[in-house]
Amino acid sequence: MTIYNFSAGPAVLPKKVLEKAQAEFLNYNHSGMSVMELSHRSKEFDDIIQDAEALLRELMQIPDNYKVLFLQGGASTQFSMLPLNLAKGKKAYYVVAGSWGKKAYTEAVKLSQTIDFEPVLLATSEDSNFDHIPAIPEDGIDPEAAYVHVTTNNTIEGTSLYDLPDTKGVPIVADMSSNILAVNYNVSDFGMIYAGAQKNIGPAGVTIVIIREDLLNNEPALSSMLDYRIQADNHSLYNTPPTFGIYMAKLVFEHVKELGGVAQMEKVNRQKSGLLYDFIDQSDFYSSPVKQATDRSVANIPFVTPNTDLDKAFNQAADEAGFKNIKGHRSVGGMRASLYNAFPIEGVEALLAFMKDFEEEHQ
Structure with missing residues (x-):
């Protein structure tokens, strides 16, 4: 039975990347050591992290005045690092x-x-269970604000x-964890981008931070480990980094480059997600909770059947048929197909056939 992994993260990785990592696992680059055994101060690992940065810069066309950091703690740690480093004595706007x-x-x-800054809720769609992207007011943003977080x-x-808001020069900071390298954004439109690796980049454990140099903090942050400037000055080697995760990220970057880069990834992702959205739209049995088609994600596609009992039956049958981790997040229920870069189009086609059979059986 073929297994298709729809997990939202940690997520499917390219088979070619896994095979290369497997081949090099016991003896990386004739070193006689596994990547997991290499010192982070060794020449071998220095080559790995420098190549990873160079590849990411090329793929995302990152300007020279941006630092690229490979950190730990997941994107959730950035929720704290960001205001600690950038927002002292200022306002910080949030789109929720x-x-x-x-x-x-x-x-x-x-x-x-405990820290002197003012977080401001700029826009939210929580009152409708986040079924759309809220309108983001562009007038009234304090020009001296630290950032607008999206x-x-x-x-x-x-x-x-x-489509990013016009913030009149206030830096936009983006949590891009689940569609980095999947949608072709212009890095120079952002002051900072951060992303957990476990969706489109590699295994859990690495966090990518891309930050414009003028935003690096001049005053020390609360902790050296939470200080962007210290991390940048030490080239992500202030302490032992997640060496194997960075190596895997490098392999993924190489793979994405071979496939044609981020623009090509977005094209393929829109093709994959379009197949599923078109099927849902023409169905009287399945529906999408997303209110507006223009807001639809190409990475994560939630859908539901007419009732929760059928949702439960669908998830059980899908799992038994090899469609793994398709159950929706516990907070919303239903189903969710995560179609990240490494997810094959054959998996979407197989899912559509299964959905059609399930609908015919339970209509």
Whole structure:
């Protein structure tokens, strides 16, 4: 039985990448050691992390005045690092269009009890269960504000922000965890981008931070480990980094480059997601909870049947048929197909055939 992994993260990785890592696992580059045994101060690992950065810069066309950091703690740690480094004595605006954006804002509010800054809720769609991207007011943003925080893809709710607001020069900071390298954004439109690796980049454990140099903090942050400037000055080697995860990210970057780069990835992702959206739209049995088609994610596609009992039956039958991890997030229920870069189009086609059979059986 063929297994298709629809997990929202940690997620499917390219088979070619896994095979290369397997081949090099015991003896990396004739070193006689596994990558997991290499010192992070060794020449072998120095080559790995430098190549990873160079490849990411090429893929995303990252300008020279941006630093690229490979950090730990997941994107959730960035919810704290961001205001600690950038927002002291200033306002910080938050667009809350999903559960992760809400967590980022909630963490900012918590920090504001002890750190001198003002988190401001700029826009939210929580009152309708995050079924759309809210209109983002562009007038009234304090020009001296530290940043406007957005989440470019809402993994749980299946919405994406494609058109950025005009913030009149206030830096846009983006949590791009679930559609980095999947949608072709212009890095220079952002002051900072951060992303957990476990969707489109590699295994869990690495966090990518892309930050414009003028935004690096001049005053020390609360902790050296949470200090962007210290991390940048030490080239992500202030302490032992997640060496194997960075190596895997490098292999993924190489793979994406071979496939044609980020623009090609977006083209393929729109093709994959389009097949599923078209099927849902023509069905009287399945429906999408996303209110507006223009907000639909190409990475995470939630859908439901006519009732929760059928949702439960679908998830059980799908799992038995080899469609793994398709159950929706516990906070929203239903189903969710995560179609990241490494997910094959054959898996979408197989899912559509299964959905058609299930509908005919339970209509």
